[in-house]
Amino acid sequence: MSLAKALHSELTTNLGVNNQIGTRVYTHKAPQDTALPFAVYEIDDSEHHYHMGGVSGLRKVTFGINTVAATFGAKEDAANAIRDALLASDITAGGTLGAGGSALAIQRLVLTGEHDGYGKVDDGDDQIRYWRIQDFECWHAESVPA
Amino acid sequence: MATTALVGTGTTLTLATSTWTVEIQDINFSGWSREFIDTSHMGTTTARTFSPHDLYDGGEVTIDYHFNPDTATNLPPIGAAAETFTIGSISNTNDDISFSGFVTNNDISIPFEDKMTGTVTIKVTGAITHTINM
Numbered sequence: 420m421s422l423a424k425a426l427h428s429e430l431t432t433n434l435g436v437n438n439q440i441g442t443r444v445y446t447h448k449a450p451q452d453t454a455l456p457f458a459v460y461e462i463d464d465s466e467h468h469y470h471m472g473g474v475s476g477l478r479k480v481t482f483g484i485n486t487v488a489a490t491f492g493a494k495e496d497a498a499n500a501i502r503d504a505l506l507a508s509d510i511t512a513g514g515t516l517g518a519g520g521s522a523l524a525i526q527r528l529v530l531t532g533e534h535d536g537y538g539k540v541d542d543g544d545d546q547i548r549y550w551r552i553q554d555f556e557c558w559h560a561e562s563v564p565a
Numbered sequence: 566m567a568t569t570a571l572v573g574t575g576t577t578l579t580l581a582t583s584t585w586t587v588e589i590q591d592i593n594f595s596g597w598s599r600e601f602i603d604t605s606h607m608g609t610t611t612a613r614t615f616s617p618h619d620l621y622d623g624g625e626v627t628i629d630y631h632f633n634p635d636t637a638t639n640l641p642p643i644g645a646a647a648e649t650f651t652i653g654s655i656s657n658t659n660d661d662i663s664f665s666g667f668v669t670n671n672d673i674s675i676p677f678e679d680k681m682t683g684t685v686t687i688k689v690t691g692a693i694t695h696t697i698n699m
Contacts, residue, residue, distance in 0.1 A: 470588035471576045477680060527678060
């Protein structure tokens, strides 16, 4: 069960996201000279729940997605497509994130905050970019070791 | 013999009669007490004197648990008669504390964006037994 894999699967197969950024979804850092726009995501923190007997199998994760674009409009469209993909009714109130072997059952996924910026980003190109960081919180089941 | 502080993880709960399937987070004993009589009188000097009752009150046991509506026996047996509760494997030892008791209260929390939990209160009736199984 990997939230990081499920996120990548969801965002790279969602039609709305594809229309904006193709499959340019990366974890931690985009490859140098990646075409724009693209998105980079990273797990920020996680909270694992236990009971007297051991692992409860419930995890809360916070993660961020940074959408980078050459224009304000492209940044808006790409970030909004990502928001719409993740907050779709089949995911946000209990559903499945991702598909196939990367699918993850979700109990709750919400967008908790976002902020925009304009400046140089670490994408291997010394240019000014538009970017938006979106912060999400997700509750999902995790494996209970035997 | 030195006494080492221990964490409570690994402790189990067993009911003698009822079935209660639950993930437990905390177990708290409170009000385990004994009353006393003030025996002070006109001739008492320096400080008041007291005499203990022969019987103590086992108080109440409060248990916090994960509430899961998908589990048929997740709700505590609030209508059951008094039965033996055994709090065992305390801190993964073989020791246990047992008592007869009955459920008097159950609170459930179903929050908007947090895990669901419950708190049950058990009234202890009679003696509390501590068994050390080395």
